[in-house]
Amino acid sequence: MAFKFAVVNQKGGVGKTTTAVNVAACLAVAGEDVLLIDVDPQANATTGIGLDKSRIETTVYDAILGGRPLEEAIVPSAIPHLDVVPSTLDLAGADIELISLISRESRLKSALSSVEERYRWIIMDCAPALGLLTINVLTAARYVLIPIQCEYYALEGISQLLKTVELVRRELNPSLEIARVVLTMFDYRTKLSQDVVREVRDHFGELVSPTVVPRNVRLSEAPSHGLPIVLYDARSKGAESYRRLAAEVIRFGQERSG
Numbered sequence: 001m002a003f004k005f006a007v008v009n010q011k012g013g014v015g016k017t018t019t020a021v022n023v024a025a026c027l028a029v030a031g032e033d034v035l036l037i038d039v040d041p042q043a044n045a046t047t048g049i050g051l052d053k054s055r056i057e058t059t060v061y062d063a064i065l066g067g068r069p070l071e072e073a074i075v076p077s078a079i080p081h082l083d084v085v086p087s088t089l090d091l092a093g094a095d096i097e098l099i100s101l102i103s104r105e106s107r108l109k110s111a112l113s114s115v116e117e118r119y120r121w122i123i124m125d126c127a128p129a130l131g132l133l134t135i136n137v138l139t140a141a142r143y144v145l146i147p148i149q150c151e152y153y154a155l156e157g158i159s160q161l162l163k164t165v166e167l168v169r170r171e172l173n174p175s176l177e178i179a180r181v182v183l184t185m186f187d188y189r190t191k192l193s194q195d196v197v198r199e200v201r202d203h204f205g206e207l208v209s210p211t212v213v214p215r216n217v218r219l220s221e222a223p224s225h226g227l228p229i230v231l232y233d234a235r236s237k238g239a240e241s242y243r244r245l246a247a248e249v250i251r252f253g254q255e256r257s258g
């Protein structure tokens with residue numbers, strides 16, 4: 001059975017896509033079979049993993065709204081063991097288009113059921129919103145990964161996010177569980193970063209990953225080369241931290257499968 005992760009935070013720019021792409025790539029490099037699903041109309045995960053947007057034919061939109069099998073949208077990445085379901089700007093209307101459809105919250109879950117057996121890990125990157133697309137991801141997922149940026153107002157909006165997770169758990173997906181909170185863009189030189197780490201640890205306790213992702217310029221350069229950090233600069237601090245986070249995710253999976 002696949003371990004299905006939603007990478008969620010309705011704030012933009014907190015490191016969701018960077019985390020989804022790089023955890024997925026590190027898992028694949030470790031030999032695990034991974035499907036990365038881009039569920040953000042901005043399609044940053046799609047381009048960040050090296051897919052050429054102009055050559056994409058079938059996307060997550062077709063699976064969620066077009067009634068096409070998800071299988072048709074799966075494309076291999078340049079990394080062995082890593083497949084991708086791309087997104088495009090088409091998805092921008094999905095939150096509205098979904099409203100009038102039957103089973104509007106569980107369309108991605110249904111679409112996934114026919115392919116999930118092939119993968120050990122399914123990593124879903126969310127848009128910065130808590131609309132129906134993100135609800136679809138939370139309904140399809142088993143585990144939630146919340147990236148939090150080490151910045152002012154780090155915890156702003158978090159209670160709304162937790163309420164949404166709780167609502168989905170109660171109404172749609174009883175096995176949904178917050179797996180980890182990951183602190184991103186940590187700057188060891190600033191007191192602010194240290195304060196945020198403390199504040200988030202006070203709030204989430206054990207759920208906070210011991211791996212804190214530092215602010216690292218190589219991480220911000222990698223997407224423009226269409227490469228995950230482990231291939232762009234394997235020796236960077238960013239690569240080191242995402243390898244560690246992926247190892248932690250693997251241990252988490254081992255614990256859960258007994």
Ligand SMILES: Nc1ncnc2c1ncn2[C@@H]1O[C@H](COP(=O)(O)OP(=O)(O)O)[C@@H](O)[C@H]1O
Binds near residue numbers: 221
């Ligand atoms: N640890 C980091 N160090 C430096 N830049 C980062 C780091 N994580 C993300 N970034 C950059 O910050 C921006 C926002 O990150 P992104 O992962 O796209 O956030 P989100 O998906 O939550 O909107 C991107 O330009 C990304 O390259």
Ligand SMILES: [Mg+2]
Binds near residue numbers: 040044126127
């Ligand atoms: Mg993103």
